[in-house]
Amino acid sequence: MTDTALPAPGPEARAHSERLVAAITAQIDAGGGAIAFSRFMDLALYAPGLGYYSAGARKFGADGDFVTSPELGAAFAECVIDSLSPVLREIGNEAVFLELGAGSGAFALAALEHFSRTGTMPAQYWLLEPSADLRERQQILLRDALPAEDFARCRWLDNEPTTPWRGVLFANEVIDALPATRFVIRGDEVREQCVGRDGDGNFCFVERPADAALREIVRAVERDLDAPFAEGYCSEILPQLPAWIAAIAEQLQQGVMLFVDYGYPRREFYLPERRDGTLVCHYRHRAHNDPLFLPGLQDLTAFVDFTALAEAGTQMGFEFAGYCTQASFLINNGLADRLAAIEAINDLAERYRRHQEIKKLTLPGEMGERFQVMGFQRGIDFSRGMMLGDLRRRL
Template identity: 30%
Template sequence: MPNYNKLQEIIREIIHQSPQQAISFRDYMELCLYHPELGYYTGSRDKVGKTGDFYTSTSIGGLLGEVLAQYMAGQASQEVWGTAAQSLTLVEWGGGNGGLAQQLLDELKRSYGDVYAHISYISVEISPHHRRLQAEKLAEHLSVGRVSWMTEAEWEACGPWQRTIVFSNEFHDALPVHQVQIKQGQAQEIGVAWDESEEQFKEVLLPIQPESALDTYIRGLEAEVRLLDNQRLEVNLEAPAWISRVGQNLDSGQIVAIDYGDCAAEIYGEHRMNGTLMCYRNHVAADDPYTAPGEQDMTAHVNFTALIRAGLEVGMHAEKLMTQKQFLVENGLLDKLQDAYSADPFSPIARRNRAVRQLLLSDQMSELFKVLILKKGELL
């Protein structure tokens, strides 16, 4: 029996045990992505790259990690962090196969040895499979004591953290979201039930509990954005909650969140009547989250307005919200272009120059992706 059939049976049973004979879409999505044995992100299949389901910026020439290294080395300078001998802790959330961490640490060691000598890298990663992949990729840095792993609870227990940069790449978009439908001016939650006659999942509308976190979010959103009848939208309560938890455990430091999304006015604008939820399998995009549960990625655009507000509530200020293209340019990507002619289009120089240009093209990776930098505390 395929894994998705096994997970489908598990979800069906959970639905049947529910008093409403339905669960929220958020709970359905969480099971599809994070079920301990059968979830998409907890499973052992490749997710990123040619053999996976999608590409990320880390797949393009290793340049994102190099630029992040230059940014973090700049933050670790004497003017920002005090004496060069002070330690700097880098914490990556949801690092996947370890590709970004490898690029980052390799570049710090190669080009910023004085910084590398005083850093520690912590990976907060729930997947045992991904932890194993990270250990393989980071073996060189692990052998000299630069790398360790923690759960979120362990990281929080060691706080409050000082001189710490917490960073993530495409982490918030993969958190489970509520789906909401506006009907006759009333917001209702989309639930997932089981259709016995058709033997498939079906959507139902559920009331939103007054004073719940979802109700509070929707009422706050309606004060900022005009929601239209029949509009469908996603609500990610997990992402701002994560910002709040991490921010509370930072005494001095930063959060650098790289993800695709925008401000609330864009995410919930009238041109988004069907929301932003998308699924990816074998590099094919689709909008049906009920096909092959656990076997496809499911994502939704990040509302950076909500992340900024959550940061402010725990004493962080938004240093910048910019496109990934702007962040890359400001932190030296153009300097990585090499002015050397080669007749071989597959030479290392030609490949690297193509990677730089690809990251700067006005497509989804350069403009749709944003970089949010939140800062807290005196860094000296």
């Protein structure tokens, strides 16, 4: 149920959403009255020119719908780069840093500036960004802020790398935005949650029998949990995750994959009390639970099953490097240096702002424990970057 306190959009924004509603409705009609929720989420987020990430509305930061770690300041990116610089140095002159879903470009800017200051600049900085609007914003930001020689290292990719490369693959809050499949348990049957239209023409949830592939994936999770899901249990799953990891990492010959996202190990992701799943919607800095509300104007995300991510990465032949909270990762990779630099700031207002940045990144009630970090390695040792507070036992 939509929170009636959510602010109403302006006429232009509402008209934009209505265009996307019409496009989704056409697919529902063509699909016999319903489409899979994963397809609805894909269209709501990525429909060309209309989806949330494909259109021009501001999404990140104080003026958008949510704030990511890089939007708070440079500390997050600097700690990430400190953890990965030894990997890039070991690989040498051909090392590449690949950022997936670069958002506003805030991480890339802070990372490239820190690479320059520390003398650890990779040969190239690749940005894989499916949104043409965000890509343009990233290019403007980096072109205006960086020296020409540093900007020249940036390369925007249309698709996953198709030729062998060596370096680092980094993704912050990317997996949570992959279109999630929703399943529901009815009796002994696994059903798929879909989106159709009610008698008034509004979007509504409908259920259809799950196909054989989805049934087997859900039953495999039950076997792993050693318990069946209860009647009416509804949650998310990412059947495409192994193929997605394979696509983005197939050509990475030597290096590290590092993922930061909010989520849980499988046994916590599918707790009995989490019977409505983990789906969260963000609209103008308000979180709510109606994914059918104003398509194209709000973000849709589902928490990450980190056990599934660990399985997908190791199935690709990568060695598991570690799993920890964001707070532990930052503390292990130079957070003390950031704090020391903050203490040296004379401007009291700026010092306070930077302290608030660190608190939001690390406190348990903020991002410190809700966000987690998982690393994989191939032909190189990254375990030291993940050694503090390793949680692999919970997987």
